[in-house]
Amino acid sequence: MRSDDLPFEHPWQQGPIAEYADVIVGGTPSTEIPGFWGGEIAWMASGDVHRGHVFDVPGRISQRGLAASNATVVAPKAVAMALAGQGKTRGTVALTHVPICTNQSVALIKPRDARLDAEFLFQSLIPRYEEMRSRSAGGGRAGLTKAIIEKTPIQVPTRGEQRSIAEVLSTVDEIIEQTEGLIAKTHQTKAGLMHDLFTRGVTPDGQLRPPRDEAPQLYKESVLGWIPKEWEAGPLDRVALRGSGHTPNRSHPEYWNGGVKWVSLADSWRLDRVHISETDHEISHLGIENSSAVLHPPGIVLLSRDAGVGKSAITTREMAVSQHFMCWKCGPRLNNYFLYYWLQFRKWEFENIATGSTIPTIGLRFFERYRMSIPSHVAEQEQIGDSLFAADEETFALEEDLRKLRDLKAGLMHDLLTGRVRVPVAEMQKVAANGSAP
Secondary structure, X not given: OOHHHOOOOOOOEEEEHHHHEEEEEOOOOOOOOHHHEEEEEEEEOHHHHHHOEEOOOOOEEOHHHHHOOOOOOEOOOEEEEEOOOOOOOOOOEEEEOOOEEEOXXXXXXXXXXXXXXXXXXXXXXXXXXXXXXXXXXXXXXXXXXXXHHHHOEEEEOOHHHHHHHHHHHHHHHHHHHHHHHHHHHHHHHHHHHHHHHHHHOEOOOOOEOOOOOOOHHHEEEEOOEEEEOOEEEEEHHHOEEEEOOOOOOOOOHHHEEEXXXXXXXXXXXXXXXXXXXXXXXXXXXXXXXXXXXOOEOOOOEEEEOOXXXXXXXXXXXXXXXXXXXXXXXXOOOOOHHHHHHHHHHOHHHHHHHOEOOOOOEOOHHHHHOOEEEEEOOHHHHHHHHHHHHHHHHHHHHHXXXXXXXXXXXXXXXXXXXXXXXXXXXXXXXXXXXXXOOO
């Protein structure tokens, strides 16, 4: 249904951006004159647009630099759009909240009068990212221009409806930002917890041991450095059965799609999430019989030694793996969750040891000699694994909340920014508060 067919008194208007706003492209003062730089004027580059809401930027120019360049200070609020830039920068937008100027790779779109609200324009241009990129000119060095932006059509409801739409979408943005902040905080907390648990361990009552500088008598030297006295350092092969896998011959269809889950590099995106239960590909028992592939029991710990080096997981069912993975079946002296988190803790080591210009790879001999430190008592290993798993569960729950919020935002943008759904202000505020689509 078109917006002008809707039973509202004021249909949406449509016209080019130039009809409602000025488009100001910036410039760069000469870098050969130090006096043009380091002043009090905020100067924005295309790499700053990803911030979404811009309250400050690292770049600063002086009044002299401003006067000697094409840069223009624009009062807030304006929509910044990246005209060029590396990767996926071109076409991204941000809302400025401070007076700011830009370089020549950023345009500021400043509403000319009360007909267009800057926050509404910002929200309406976010989902048009791919469209704006497709409008770019210049072939391999494609870029947006002032003229392209000015000719881009926009739909404009009444000022009051613009503010209502912007308010509900901004409310969801705030919740998304808060959730992202919480996720970042849980990652930092887990990193600190992991370091403490794998360097200090826990006492039988579940408390961290005092650090070595406070209680040196609780620690001893080992081949891996200082470890708690109750821990041992030695080859992983002493406490776990090491294995790997293979790829059945692809010219034999009967070796494939036979119901046996088979972990390959295509499953890299499933790793580092504690458990792996599904795989992109399956092989058959006949494929196992006619290759070096092995059907491993549930609960093995696997680690990628090729692309995605150092990623790991614990299997929840019988699985085979490709030759790109190492896996371990833990013996009675080693808890598999402790091993998984140890591999996560030492991921930097695997990333650094990998060699190869095309696909970094860790050779099999590295794992034959691989050493780790472990508590002598499995109960302590279990406590460490449980603590880190609880931290992961908190993060995963927040990430699921974030996914739902982003889906909600996408649905609201599709409905509200096209006029497909026009909801009274009170109803839209309720939508944002309850976290559900209208």
